[in-house]
Amino acid sequence: MFKTLFFVLILIGFAWGYPPTRVRMARAMEPALVRLGPVGDAARRPLQTYTTTQEVQFILDQITLAKTEGKETPDEKTFQRWLARRVLTKNKGADSWGQPYYLIRLNRTLTVGSNGVDGKRGTEDDIRKTIPF
Numbered sequence: 001m002f003k004t005l006f007f008v009l010i011l012i013g014f015a016w017g018y019p020p021t022r023v024r025m026a027r028a029m030e031p032a033l034v035r036l037g038p039v040g041d042a043a044r045r046p047l048q049t050y051t052t053t054q055e056v057q058f059i060l061d062q063i064t065l066a067k068t069e070g071k072e073t074p075d076e077k078t079f080q081r082w083l084a085r086r087v088l089t090k091n092k093g094a095d096s097w098g099q100p101y102y103l104i105r106l107n108r109t110l111t112v113g114s115n116g117v118d119g120k121r122g123t124e125d126d127i128r129k130t131i132p133f
Contacts, residue, residue: 048096
């Protein structure tokens, strides 16, 4: 019995270490994690960070594709409207913590980001990616 339980725990550990599998596992465990309060929040944070990082990259890919196709590309003022019309994200233009994504165009670069867990831009937990544009 002990060996079987130990083997199952090892398999769960390996599965949790692989981000795409972690996403599926965490979604299935979401109701239980919510009930755990701060402990559940700490367990969900890697999933939220991974999901938001993937969405930031996806948004940048969509902007690059629009530019390549000669279609409208957003600026800071039109970004949320463009995002709602063109890009399908999990939380409809918001990151995993419910905050809207932001866009910064500066000197031939394009940055898309999330304010992260604390909801404040410019802190250490922000998730952002910059590409030449």
